[in-house]
Amino acid sequence: MDKWIKFLEINASRIFDLTIEHAILVGAAILVALLIGVPLGIYLTTNDYLAETVLQIASVMLTIPSIALFGVMIPVFSIVNLGIGFVPAFVALVLYAQLPIIRNTYTAIRNVDPEMRDAAIGLGMKPIQRLFRVEIPNAFPVIMAGIRTAVVINIGIGVIAAYIGAGGLGVLITQGITRGDNYLIITGSVAVAILAMIADGFLIWIQKRYTPKSIAN
Amino acid sequence: MITFDQTTKTYEGGVTAVKGVDFTVEKGEIVVLLGPSGCGKTTLLRMVNRLETISDGKIMIDGEDSMSLDSIELRRKIGYVIQSNGLFPNMTIEENVMIVPDLLGWSKKKKKERFKKLMDMISMSSDEFGKRYPHELSGGQQQRIGVIRALAADPPVMLMDEPFGALDPIIREKIQDEFLQIQKEVNKTILFVSHDIDEAIRMADKIVLLRDGELMQYDTPSEMLVRPKSEFVREFFGKDRAIKSLSLHTIRELQDIIGLAEFDEGIEDTITINVNHDLRNTLSMLLNQEADQVIVIDDDGNKLGAITIDIVQKYLHFEIKAKPTLVQKG
Amino acid sequence: MNKKKVISLIVRYSVYGLVALFFFWAISNNYFGYIFSESSTFLLLVKQHMQLVLVSSALALLVAIPGGILVTRKSFRRAEWVVSNTVNLGQTIPSLAVLALMISILGIGFQTAVFALFIYSLLPMYRNTVAGIDSIDENLIDAARGMGMKPVQILFRIELPNAAYSILAGVRTAIVLNIGTAALAYVVGGGGLGVWIFTGIQLFDNGYLISGAIPVTLLAIFVDYLLRLLERRIVPEGSRPPQEL
Ligand SMILES: Nc1ncnc2c1ncn2[C@@H]1O[C@H](COP(=O)(O)OP(=O)(O)OP(=O)(O)O)[C@@H](O)[C@H]1O
Ligand SMILES: [Mg+2]
Numbered sequence: 001m002d003k004w005i006k007f008l009e010i011n012a013s014r015i016f017d018l019t020i021e022h023a024i025l026v027g028a029a030i031l032v033a034l035l036i037g038v039p040l041g042i043y044l045t046t047n048d049y050l051a052e053t054v055l056q057i058a059s060v061m062l063t064i065p066s067i068a069l070f071g072v073m074i075p076v077f078s079i080v081n082l083g084i085g086f087v088p089a090f091v092a093l094v095l096y097a098q099l100p101i102i103r104n105t106y107t108a109i110r111n112v113d114p115e116m117r118d119a120a121i122g123l124g125m126k127p128i129q130r131l132f133r134v135e136i137p138n139a140f141p142v143i144m145a146g147i148r149t150a151v152v153i154n155i156g157i158g159v160i161a162a163y164i165g166a167g168g169l170g171v172l173i174t175q176g177i178t179r180g181d182n183y184l185i186i187t188g189s190v191a192v193a194i195l196a197m198i199a200d201g202f203l204i205w206i207q208k209r210y211t212p213k214s215i216a217n
Numbered sequence: 218m219i220t221f222d223q224t225t226k227t228y229e230g231g232v233t234a235v236k237g238v239d240f241t242v243e244k245g246e247i248v249v250l251l252g253p254s255g256c257g258k259t260t261l262l263r264m265v266n267r268l269e270t271i272s273d274g275k276i277m278i279d280g281e282d283s284m285s286l287d288s289i290e291l292r293r294k295i296g297y298v299i300q301s302n303g304l305f306p307n308m309t310i311e312e313n314v315m316i317v318p319d320l321l322g323w324s325k326k327k328k329k330e331r332f333k334k335l336m337d338m339i340s341m342s343s344d345e346f347g348k349r350y351p352h353e354l355s356g357g358q359q360q361r362i363g364v365i366r367a368l369a370a371d372p373p374v375m376l377m378d379e380p381f382g383a384l385d386p387i388i389r390e391k392i393q394d395e396f397l398q399i400q401k402e403v404n405k406t407i408l409f410v411s412h413d414i415d416e417a418i419r420m421a422d423k424i425v426l427l428r429d430g431e432l433m434q435y436d437t438p439s440e441m442l443v444r445p446k447s448e449f450v451r452e453f454f455g456k457d458r459a460i461k462s463l464s465l466h467t468i469r470e471l472q473d474i475i476g477l478a479e480f481d482e483g484i485e486d487t488i489t490i491n492v493n494h495d496l497r498n499t500l501s502m503l504l505n506q507e508a509d510q511v512i513v514i515d516d517d518g519n520k521l522g523a524i525t526i527d528i529v530q531k532y533l534h535f536e537i538k539a540k541p542t543l544v545q546k547g
Numbered sequence: 548m549n550k551k552k553v554i555s556l557i558v559r560y561s562v563y564g565l566v567a568l569f570f571f572w573a574i575s576n577n578y579f580g581y582i583f584s585e586s587s588t589f590l591l592l593v594k595q596h597m598q599l600v601l602v603s604s605a606l607a608l609l610v611a612i613p614g615g616i617l618v619t620r621k622s623f624r625r626a627e628w629v630v631s632n633t634v635n636l637g638q639t640i641p642s643l644a645v646l647a648l649m650i651s652i653l654g655i656g657f658q659t660a661v662f663a664l665f666i667y668s669l670l671p672m673y674r675n676t677v678a679g680i681d682s683i684d685e686n687l688i689d690a691a692r693g694m695g696m697k698p699v700q701i702l703f704r705i706e707l708p709n710a711a712y713s714i715l716a717g718v719r720t721a722i723v724l725n726i727g728t729a730a731l732a733y734v735v736g737g738g739g740l741g742v743w744i745f746t747g748i749q750l751f752d753n754g755y756l757i758s759g760a761i762p763v764t765l766l767a768i769f770v771d772y773l774l775r776l777l778e779r780r781i782v783p784e785g786s787r788p789p790q791e792l
Contacts, residue, residue, distance in 0.1 A: 066727055307711075
């Protein structure tokens with residue numbers, strides 16, 4: 001136990017920095033994934049052919065093993081001299097986050113009660129007003145569930161990013177492996193788990209806070 | 218025959234859902250359990266096939282204490298139909314209907330024949346529907362399949378918990394008729410839960426009216442309508458529900474359909490009533506004068522016969538069974 | 548042809564185009580060369596990879612599905628909360644860490660990797676088994692009991708067939724995930740195609756990298772496809788969800 005405390009004392013600031021780095025990597029990827037995925041998911045509800053195509057592509061993307069995708073990013077991004085580090089990891093995480101976000105947005109908007117939509121049309125709302133005042137608020141909890149899935153997946157996969165020099169908590173684990181240091185491995189894992197729980201808790205809070213009272217059950 | 222002997226059910230939480238209920242369902246009878254929501258109808262029903270344990274008292278089936286029988290054996294001899302039809306989505310219609318025969322190890326050929334016979338009963342084509350899955354049928358069709366599934370192994374007893382409750386009124390009435398028709402053929406002993414008074418009157422040979430787990434009255438529908446034993450029973454069926462309906466009919470209609478009684482020449486001082494009088498007045502006359510019979514006369518004063526409370530009741534029973542909607546809600 | 552269909556086709560063929568472009572680029576740089584020049588090593592790595600996945604998945608299947616069935620029995624309901632939360636918590640631990648921690652317990656090698664992969668495959672299988680059984684309408688079980696089916700008959704004739712869709716989806720998820728995680732087995736000396744991927748990363752050798760990464764990816768996509776076909780065969784027609792993509 002003493003050893004533990006000593007270890008944590010020495011490494012506290014480094015653990016903290018790596019956690020922040022991890023959070024920024026995942027956070028930035030999720031943000032961009034949202035900017036792509038939510039509008040795309042909404043657009044897909046107006047085009048069934050495209051919906052099928054896009055969801056198929058996204059689901060194949062999610063089956064690609066993470067280390068393989070990270071690995072392939074290296075030579076691909078080397079073409080533009082960004083082979084290692086933040087950018088390839090970031091792009092890979094954006095890709096992984098697409099499926100849950102697009103799929104949940106698409107199904108949620110599509111499942112908005114048609115009567116409610118009719119009522120909105122009856123009230124003379126324009127399509128944009130309808131989207132922002134009726135459809136998105138009602139689809140919100142399901143969209144948030146998709147975002148939560150994406151975040152949890154990405155925090156886990158982000159660990160592997162350490163192998164392509166993107167930093168983050170994976171660094172503790174990879175170093176622990178090369179040095180045979182279980183303290184490092186366990187600390188890294190626990191930090192990842194805690195980060196995942198905090199992020200999920202935060203998203204649940206947002207979901208509760210902004211879900212219209214009438215549809216929260 | 219099913220006999221309830223001081224049957225009682227107390228749930229773990231302490232709710233006593235059924236309190237010392239006594240009555241007997243004779244072989245070949247339909248007995249409807251009726252009462253407000255939460256009065257213990259479902260609980261009482263589920264104690265018969267031991268889906269609920271019996272806390273106190275007994276249930277005897279054909280004279281045998283149900284607790285002395287093996288619960289699996291017992292259930293295979295009792296058909297069970299529930300409101301949400303309970304059809305298994307992973308099985309075709311044929312597999313669904315034939316599940317109990319299958320459990321009992323019937324031969325393929327026997328099952329096939331039985332399935333066709335059952336489907337004929339509900340006028341559905343066994344070829345067309347046999348290979349379909351439940352979700353490919355309408356609600357009414359699903360419910361009828363639920364009924365014949367319970368009949369599949371020809372159990373002597375049937376338990377039915379609001380079997381037609383989820384259907385819309387028009388289809389419900391059709392299926393009720395169809396079921397009564399089937400019952401004529403199969404002659405099962407049936408316990409039937411309902412919270413619909415019209416349905417109860419239509420289906421029942423006898424009604425058990427429950428309130429808070431207690432049996433309020435056990436009688437034929439017409440007895441209950443004409444002679445409610447308590448204010449609760451009267452209220453439940455709607456005040457004057459039956460009496461009002463009687464005012465729509467005359468003695469002549471009764472005479473045409475079931476005929477009058479022979480009058481007893483020996484009795485002197487009898488009261489007479491015109492054949493064009495409505496039955497409501499007739500009944501109140503019979504009840505108020507406490508006369509056993511009233512002589513019916515035509516406009517010329519000829520004695521046509523006698524009328525008694527029993528005859529009015531018989532007629533009422535006949536009428537409401539044939540056209541339950543004539544009995545207006547109170 | 549309408550406009551929506553055209554957009555969809557354009558997107559589909561652009562993606563095909565990108566994939567083709569990638570392969571063209573990789574082939575013209577001879578990045579797949581090692582598959583042919585070191586074909587015996589390649590085949591060995593593929594074999595190791597499949598062994599890792601098969602053994603660990605089979606073990607997980609044997610533990611997770613009976614486990615899921617067990618905790619959904621009436622008498623074990625109380626245990627469900629504890630088991631489910633333990634398994635859920637386990638899943639937040641990164642796969643890499645599960646592998647790494649096994650080193651200190653089991654040393655380095657094939658068994659360590661198998662054991663870690665096994666642990667990691669439990670959750671999706673277990674969770675979907677429980678969810679599948681839990682989602683069955685209470686009334687169905689009631690009807691089944693009412694007609695005199697024994698608990699074993701209810702399990703095999705009603706519960707498992709109706710939960711099959713969910714259970715098999717869990718198995719597929721677990722196995723596909725497992726193929727990817729098995730690529731990390733390299734770090735515990737478990738072999739598999741990860742060996743080339745990591746070699747490639749460490750030596751900046753795109754040939755090794757691509758010769759390892761692309762076969763793993765194709766394996767995952769292919770197995771996913773196969774298992775979807777299998778699902779379609781096994782799951783009873785009546786208990787499939789109304790729409791599937
Ligand atoms: N499993 C249970 N545990 C505890 N109490 C129960 C249970 N099932 C039913 N009860 C209670 O027992 C009473 C009778 O319930 P029951 O389901 O038999 O009523 P019911 O007459 O069938 O009502 P409904 O017409 O609404 O179906 C109710 O007060 C109900 O709350
Ligand atoms: Mg009930």
